[in-house]
Amino acid sequence: MRPNVLFATSEAFPLAKTGGLGDVSASLPSALHHLGVNVRLVLPAYRSAVQRLGACWG
Numbered sequence: 137m138r139p140n141v142l143f144a145t146s147e148a149f150p151l152a153k154t155g156g157l158g159d160v161s162a163s164l165p166s167a168l169h170h171l172g173v174n175v176r177l178v179l180p181a182y183r184s185a186v187q188r189l190g191a192c193w194g
Contacts (some may be wrong), residue, residue, distance in 0.1 A: 148179050154183045
């Protein structure tokens with residue numbers, strides 16, 4: 137059975153980043169996923185992040 141992790145953060149690269157937290161919030165969930173953990177990442181719907189997602193999902 138795969139463990140489930142909800143990763144809540146205020147920033148995650150490339151959607152929102154002001155410092156090192158954005159880098160960790162992107163790399164740690166990815167590393168956990170590669171170890172077989174079911175990871176979901178949530179962050180606030182900052183206007184700039186939503187616009188970037190819209191450009192990606194387009």
